[in-house]
Each structure stands twice: as C-alpha cells, then as structure tokens.
Amino acid sequence: MWTQYAARGLCRLLPLRCALCGEATDPGARHAMFCEPCDARLTFRAAETHLIGDVRVTTPHVFSGAVRHALHELKFRGNTPLARPLGEALGFALGNVPAGRVWLVPVPLHWRRRWVRGHDQAAALALVAARARPGFRARRVLRRRRPTTSQVGLGSEARGANVRNAFAVRWRYREALAGARVVVVDDVATTGATLKAARDALLRVGVRAVTLAAVAAVLPGSVALARELGDDVSAER
Numbered sequence: 001m002w003t004q005y006a007a008r009g010l011c012r013l014l015p016l017r018c019a020l021c022g023e024a025t026d027p028g029a030r031h032a033m034f035c036e037p038c039d040a041r042l043t044f045r046a047a048e049t050h051l052i053g054d055v056r057v058t059t060p061h062v063f064s065g066a067v068r069h070a071l072h073e074l075k076f077r078g079n080t081p082l083a084r085p086l087g088e089a090l091g092f093a094l095g096n097v098p099a100g101r102v103w104l105v106p107v108p109l110h111w112r113r114r115w116v117r118g119h120d121q122a123a124a125l126a127l128v129a130a131r132a133r134p135g136f137r138a139r140r141v142l143r144r145r146r147p148t149t150s151q152v153g154l155g156s157e158a159r160g161a162n163v164r165n166a167f168a169v170r171w172r173y174r175e176a177l178a179g180a181r182v183v184v185v186d187d188v189a190t191t192g193a194t195l196k197a198a199r200d201a202l203l204r205v206g207v208r209a210v211t212l213a214a215v216a217a218v219l220p221g222s223v224a225l226a227r228e229l230g231d232d233v234s235a236e237r
Helices: 002-013 036-042 065-077 080-096 111-117 121-132 156-163 171-177 193-203 223-228
Strands: 048-052 055-059 102-106 136-138 142-144 167-169 181-189 209-217
Touching: 036 065, 036 080, 048 209, 055 080, 055 193, 065 080, 065 121, 065 181, 065 209, 080 121, 080 181, 080 209, 102 121, 121 136, 121 181, 142 193, 167 171, 167 193, 181 193, 193 209
Parallel strands: 055 209, 102 136, 102 181, 181 209
Antiparallel strands: 048 055, 142 167
16 A cells, blocks of 8 residues: 555656556556546446458457547557556457367467567457457467558558458467357558458458457558558548
C-alpha cells in the first residue's frame, strides 16, 4: 500500500501522462499508462462477430478513435505497453470459445520485418489474451514462408493475392495440431485476407476448428476502410 502512496506523491512532482492523449494519469489505476477516458475507450464491453470479406471475425472493438490510435502506436511506433489493455480486451471477447485446450496462434511477421520493428504486435496480443482463460495457450505455430508487402494501400483483391499461401505451420507443431481448436489472432481485420490465409494453412494440417479474431475490425464502408485500402478520403470530416 505504501508504494502506491509513494507513487502518487512522486507523480505530483513528475506526473505520468496518458500514452494516447497526453493528459495526467492516476498511478493507482489498473492501466496507469492511460487517463480514465482513454482507458474506458479501450476497455472490453462486448464481443462482436463481423463479416469481413467472406470470413467471420470476433473482435472487442471497431477500428476507430482511441482504439485505432492505440493500435498504430503499438504496431508502428513500438509502444508495447499498449498490448496489455488491447490483449485483455481480446481475451475477454473470446469468452464464447468452447471450453478446453485452445491454441491462440498469432499471425506472424516475416523475420526481416520483426527485426526492423523490434517486436511482433500480434504475438504480444496473443500472449496477453491467453491469460484470460486457463485453457488458452499462445503459441507461434505459423511462420511466413515468404516476405509480403505491406497490406496498407492495397485493394481487396491485391491483399488476397499478397498473402495467398504466405503461411505454413512449423513442423514441430503439426502432430499436436491434428484435431485441435485454434484461434488465429491479429491486430486489425481489414478485408479478412490475412486471417483467411492463416486459417487455410492450419486447416491443411488437420486442425479441427479455427476461430478468427482481431482486436479491432475495420467496418465495410467506413472511412477507416477507405484509408487502409488507399482510396481518397479527402472528404473525411
């Protein structure tokens, strides 16, 4: 308890600032890196299943506002503490996955991109989400067979072609995955092409059931989708 009082006293001299908006934060809060309003925006409320492209994806959030900003901070700026609240929300959203042993499999980065960024955001999110239930286990089951270009700015068809057959199951996991239940985890579901390619690689080795999940879904027809696909969004308000 005294450490919390000490932290509060220190923050009067050197106040903590929210990782998203820059406002002062409460060091005793569950997620001390956020102010209360931003923390509320990132907190899990209800799981939703969206039809993205031709696949169904379970998400706790829509890709907009504070969630969009947090995911960009995590993915492109290496703000790795953001994986905690985002991964927790994802784990709670998977509460309807049938009980038992469930593999949480992150969509992998190619090793070159992981080396440049210094982190793998999907792997970090899966690791946090796995703490939501005793039966969840996060494992880096998939690997990128080849480097792919960034999906940002590519249209729907180009995205599908970019990641088609891009993933393979690591040999040491193939036997263990036969008949298993798997959740594929990604940060954002835009057209569903990446999640679908990962799912297909798992089904080829005999996985029994695959659930596709992401922290946020880019809704069809949204400005966010137009931006991700590289369309003109100059009329955005």
